[in-house]
Amino acid sequence: MAKKEKEGVFSSVAFSKEENEMHDKKINAMSKKKLVQLIYGMGNVLDKELGTTEVTESLERFDNELKYMRMWQERNEKAGKCLDKWKTYRKNLLLCGVKLRMKKDGTRYLENERGTIEEFAREYEQQIFKKLKEKGIVNIKVKDPAGYIVKQRYNVKKPKEPSCCYKSIEEIPYSDAALKESGFESCTRASLKNLLEIMLEGQIDMLWYHINVEGIFATRSNHKDEVYYISRENYDAVKKECAERVKKIEQLQKHCQKLEAIIEKTK
Incomplete structure (x- = not known):
């Protein structure tokens, strides 16, 4: 369930308590689009008073910062989802390799008349399968591990490789x-x-500067409904995390290619 957006309370020293309450109700009744139009309208009025275009330019500049932050956040989320798919693929490849080895070892175990398939399964579970679970490589919770091995020994299917694989952060798509x-x-x-409070209360000749203070604003991530504060530091941090994820994806792809080659030899 999505978190309810923070509405806050409009309160400006330019108005009385009653007036602030009235304005707060009006703002809450506005659509987000109408509210943004009000902000730009106020910017135009202030520019006319100043005889400049700096206030409107500051608003437009910050608006673009928010757009690009949203774009990079979207790219970063896609990189994270893609990385999760490659991590899952790697685990599934390892499991596939284990099943192929079980198939070969089980057949040899029976051919050499070392015991029954159930005995092989119990032995295999102790020697190999349990170690894989302990290392967190394969963690399948079953009540009867040996029975699982007997059942899954011939159920060997190579997992499907993820369709996403980014070589650079610029390759990651984003919505128009x-x-x-x-x-x-x-x-x-x-x-x-x-922002409205700042525009009403700030010194007119320094207003363009205050509007450009990036730490004031917050955008909402669509992926996990978290709040991201727009600042140059966080903007760079998102791009850095995105680049690190792309690097890990590439490393995982190379590792998976080696696992695929081992699986082919095991068949």
Whole structure:
């Protein structure tokens, strides 16, 4: 269940308590799009008072920062999902290799008349399968591990390789909407109220500077419903994490290729 967006409370020293309550209700009744239009409208009014375009330019500049942060957050989430798929594929390849080895060893065990298939399964579970579970490589919880081995010994299917594999962060796709939609509309309503307060209370000649303070705003991640604060530090951190995930994907792909080669030899 998605978390409810923080609405905050509009409160400006420019108004009385009653007036603030009235404005807060009006803002809450507005759509996010209308609220952003109000902010830009106020920016235009302030620019006319200043005889400049700096306030509107500051708003547009920050709006673009939010758009690109959203784009990189989307790329980072896709890189994370892709990395999870390759981790799962690696585990499934290891399991496939174990099953192939069980098939060969079990056949040889019976051919050499060392015991029954049930005895082989119990022996195999202690020597190999249990070790794999302890190392966290393969962790299948079953009430009867030996019975599982007997049943799965001939159920060997090579897992399907993930379709995603990125060589660079630029290769990761993102939706067109990430850059087309307003960056401010991805902010929480509380953040936009805060911006309105700054625009009303800030010194007119320094207003463009205050609007450009990045740490004020927050955008919401669509993946895990977490809140991300927009700052140059966090912007770079998201790109760095994304690049690290791409590097791990490439490393996992190479490792999986080696496992695939071992499986082919085991057949």
